[in-house]
């Protein structure tokens with residue numbers, strides 16, 4: 246084996262000028278995969294985290310299938326309080342309605358919550374652009390999503406009338422403008438839980454309860470536990486909540502995978518062609534190698550090994566480029582109106598994945614020329630025709 | 631002891647639809663320690679015979695025995711192993727690995743054969759062929775005669791039973807040719823190296839113990 250290694254190394258070293266371009270192609274392909282996948286992860290993670298932080302608990306409790314609301318809220322809250330591992334919870338009421346302001350009216354989604362409880366679970370109420378956030382017991386105060394506010398040209402301090410889905414109107418004062426980077430930025434109004442309960446004649450009811458756990462990885466276990474203790478059928482883990490969001494990234498992923506594949510293909514083709522040409526040039530030498538007693542399989546190994554050298558160097562350079570590129574873009578992301586910023590996120594597994602895939606492809610690309618070398622006919626190679 | 635023996639050895643090539651009989655029934659043998667020259671007109675099958683004796687190729691029919699073992703139908707792996715351990719080759723030109731230095735060229739068959747003292751041995755062999763001062767040169771930095779001497783050193787790397795040389799001086803001037811042939815004589819006399827050499831030159835052939843005359847794929851009896 247050492248003699249095979251020896252020859253492969255010497256031969257590659259002597260031909261480094263030819264191999265230089267192959268190495269560059271491999272490096273670019275590797276870096277491309279790292280950065281592109283880093284981007285995908287960065288965007289997906291960013292989106293998920295944002296969703297998670299602002300609009301979901303680790304597990305969310307929903308009304309039973311045939312019900313509109315969760316009944317017996319008070320008892321359920323007591324039970325949640327008594328459970329080990331449950332850090333906080335926040336019941337919410339969601340309802341439809343319209344907003345009237347100076348002759349204009351808009352269809353809105355009403356989200357009612359108790360700020361003191363909500364703040365223990367999400368950071369939704371901190372996402373206020375201008376004005377102030379909604380305070381606990383702030384009767385008649387509301388937060389308005391920024392697109393709605395832009396549409397209506399309202400500002401903190403203005404008053405507007407909310408007509409609830411049951412037709413009951415009530416005047417609220419705008420405390421602040423909400424900007425989350427999520428879908429709710431279009432037409433959501435946030436008010437206090439008590440106000441909504443009053444307007445909708447709801448007593449001891451909620452549309453959803455967000456639950457925060459000590460350990461988010463135990464969400465599966467707690468889903469069952471809560472279901473049992475509270476006698477509730479429909480509970481979703483945050484992962485399930487986010488699944489719909491994830492699926493919208495699928496096309497995006499596919500495009501990026503396609504681009505990776507093109508990069509890899511280019512790398513592979515250049516490895517294959519350069520090795521092939523090199524082997525054609527070395528026909529006589531390969532004949533001599535076999536004449537002095539090298540076996541077919543050993544000749545095959547020489548050229549596979551050579552591809553592995555090239556691959557290793559190219560991949561190392563690519564890893565470095567990919568690392569630097571990802572880190573740079575992580576620090577200098579592209580600004581984005583909805584997410585705030587678009588940037589990759591670096592994980593070590595990005596490097597492992599890209600390196601492994603590239604190496605495999607390089608070896609695959611070398612297989613044909615190496616096989617051809619190993620099958621060289623000694624007589625024809627030495628007497629050259 | 632017969633180190634090479636062939637019986638009714640035939641080899642034909644197909645050139646399109648025409649059968650070319652390169653060897654047409656060769657019966658011969660070479661004794662251990664002999665220095666044999668093969669001569670004959672161009673195209674009479676000298677190289678073909680050497681390739682078969684050196685296990686580089688397989689015959690169409692007939693048998694080849696090396697040290698009494700029938701090697702005619704060995705598979706390609708076993709043949710490679712035989713070549714590595716028992717046979718040394720010197721071809722007419724471009725025998726060396728251009729990427730390797732003189733010393734590395736000589737070391738390489740020993741590394742392939744998993745010998746451990748290949749460094750010392752390669753220096754010894756290069757001293758023997760008079761190139762002890764060129765260890766780290768590349769083949770391209772040597773003259774044709776020097777390159778052939780490196781090739782001879784390399785062919786001796788694994789102490790082969792047989793040294794096969796196909797027109798080793800075919801590409802060299804007279805002075806270098808004589809140096810090479812004297813080296814062969816020395817190896818034959820001092821180390822009892824069995825040598826089979828193809829040559830076109832009567833003077834060079836005359837320095838061997840015995841000459842096999844080939845004509846039209848067979849050996850001529852004179």
Ligand SMILES: Nc1ncnc2c1ncn2[C@@H]1O[C@H](COP(=O)(O)OP(=O)(O)OP(=O)(O)O)[C@@H](O)[C@H]1O
Nearest residue numbers: 643644645650652671672673674675676677678679
């Ligand atoms: N690979 C091949 N395909 C077809 N014919 C071949 C092949 N190799 C050799 N021959 C033919 O076989 C015959 C013997 O060839 P060989 O090379 O053994 O001759 P030679 O005696 O070595 O000649 P030279 O002195 O010119 O080297 C020639 O007619 C040659 O054309």
Ligand SMILES: [Mg+2]
Nearest residue numbers: 676677678796
């Ligand atoms: Mg010939």
